Amino acid sequence: MRRPIARRRMLTACLGLLVAGAAKADRSRQWRVAYVGSGRTAIAVPILREALRQLGYEEGKNLTLDVRAANGHYAILPDLLKEVVGLRPDVIVAEATPAVAAAQKATSTIPIVMSPASDPVGSGFVESFARPGGNITGVANMFGDTTTKTLDIIRLVLPNVKMIGVLISSNPTHRGLLEVAKQAAASMAIFAEGFVAPNPDDLERAFAEMKSANCDAVYVLADPVRPAIPGIALKSGLPTIYQVNTYVTDGGLMSYGPDVPGFFSLAARYVDRILKGGKPAEIPVEQPTKFLFEVNLRTAKGLGLTIPESVLLMADKVIE
Template sequence: MTIRLVLFIVAIYAMFSASAEAEDRPKPSRIGMLLPGSEASSGYLKGLYQGLVEQGLIEGKNISLERRYANGRIDQLPALAAELAASGVNLIFTSGDQAAKAAKQATDRIPIIAVTCDALAAGLVSNLSRPGGNLTGVTCINADLDGKRVELIKEILPSISRLVVMLNPDDQRSVAEFKQIELAAKASSIELLRQSVLKPEEIVPAFSQAASAGATGAIVIYDPMFFLRRRELNEIAVSKGIATVFNFREFVEAGGLMSYGPNVQDMCRQSARLIKKALSSESAGETPMEQPTRFELVINLGTAKKIGLVVPSALIGRADEVIE
């Protein structure tokens, strides 16, 4: 047998061995990501990526991530969800109540792992311990947090008599949050003004009307449109001299006054364990929804200075983070 023939046989053997090995290797699980914001606004997903690595789920190795961004256009979520479902992904990850609702409408078969503001208030599930259907994830219960936000605005503005609440009136969870804020405001003898905001161009008029009505504080209920335009929103609030309180720290990092709520990066990281369970054929509907493990108060002293507020030292002492 010539050397050339031997080398040819070795090459053929190696080719078939490599082919057989490739066929035996499991295909990466395809994870669809349905995201209401933009790529630039989704820094909180760092927590998810970290959590996936910790669970041994490596992008490009045993999982692939297929991202769909609505860029603040909530009306685009159903079409994006349907597109992901039709593409044959093994699992859908969503952030936000509206994205989770769109995913549920698109499929009752593909497991959905959702990070949400309040899955109960949004009507996504009726029971946290046994969600049923094909959805589970990590959610906070905002009814437990809204009263605290009213307390915070009262602490920083002891003489406040009028408080504006800005929300998306078409979002079921936002309306539920408003009712909780309404109860807390009534208990503190604060008159509540409701401002419905559906489009970016309505933000300036909403703050102008609030300022004209004598509102000195605002609670802005989380919505993807607000989140995507959080810097612009805060600039307008500061220009009107209105103190703002938000659900999440990202708003304060973008110039808001205060936030009280869970850390979204932590929630995303926490959800990675549920993703691994679902990919291991554990039923999402039988997997209890989890709640955040950490809540934080963040205060922006630079913003307080701009609107002429002195933040009480006791409040600063309780803050988890103070932005100078």
């Protein structure tokens, strides 16, 4: 299930740079780190907080961690960033492309750590992976590179699939990812169509539209987690596969993509490097090297699906 990519191999060494620096942050100083999430904080913030603690930054001692989250309502992100910038943090950790875009507009001087972004170069966040060139660095998620493999998995589970509904939001990267999905599906003689749910309140309607359009399956593009999706998917009777792997633990049928929780541990190392004096312009953007395929058999049973043994053997994690 691994997809070696030359550029990723070249940049894997960058992680060593983050871990190894001889410089030390001043542990006696009170550092201020802001976390701004496009989605919820339930997954990311505990991981980030613990990773920072392991690096020597502890709230109440030498760290203030300011947390703001849009909870899927991206329109409020500019206001959240304005508020955060007013606190004058040493670093801003921005979760997902919508928050990164808002952070970029809010400040050109405070260091910003992407955690993660789908297309940092195409979105104009960095000049290149090797040398970002501005006040932004961090992690790219490579979700666009996993689409063909994901559709292969759908076809193995549903060999007669003809129509796939692609669930998108107002995330600015989704239009590009939708086109990638359409092209990959067309190469397999499958039709793919996008269905938009800009906000969490729109999910029920979007799934009803996919059901009415006779979709055989749903492909949920990467976004900050919207926890209602697995339940709505099950109720609609639509087999659904996700780019974000944490959905499967919450009742999603299948997922294929990078280890999402790992992004937030890596973000802490970027924060540490910056607090030690590193410049975002010179700290390379990292890409994931680990991809996971996960299956929830309880959900498959609820949908009346039998997952082929050949597919289960491919899985990194099976929930029974």
